[in-house]
Amino acid sequence: MLAHLPLIYVLLMAAFATFLFCFALQRWMRIRKLAWVSLVVSIGCCLGMVAVGGLQRQHWSAQQMLVMYSFAWTGLAIGLFPSRKFFRQLADEARRGVRREDFEYPARYGWFVCFSVIVMSFLAFLLAT
Structure with missing residues (x-):
């Protein structure tokens, strides 16, 4: 359904995600360098x-893969939302020079990230075919 839109609209969806x-x-x-690195990594993933979609046996089109990317990245942003205070605390500690021996990401945050990415990817699959 969404894959039948013109390429420019699907590219705008990916850019927005x-x-x-x-x-x-x-x-x-609040780490500017992290934002730039995440931008470069996001473009590389896209x-x-x-x-990879073009190399598969069923040959997914660029529009279909861009819809999948847009929904997965939006699901990732939604999934990371509950852990924003945890990330801010880690960044503040890093700015103050506090070194941690171990990094323990709470399991409830990890489960929510996985759940939101899976739900959004499934939704994207339904809308891209």
Whole structure:
């Protein structure tokens, strides 16, 4: 359904999902370098998804893979939302020079990230075919 839209609209969806994810990381952690690195990684993931979709046996189109990317990245941003205070605390400690021996990400946050990405990816699959 969404894959039948013109390419420019699907590219705008992907750009918005990338902006949402990078903006959220910048807002929660306040580390500008992290936002730029996440932008570069996001673009690489987007291009990788389009390339892998074209190499598969059923040949997913670029529009279908961009819809999948947009929904997955939006699901990632939504999934990281509950842990924003945890990320801000880690960033503040890092700015103050506090070194941690171990990094323990609470399981409830991890489960919510996985759940939201899976739900959004399933929804994207339904809307992309």
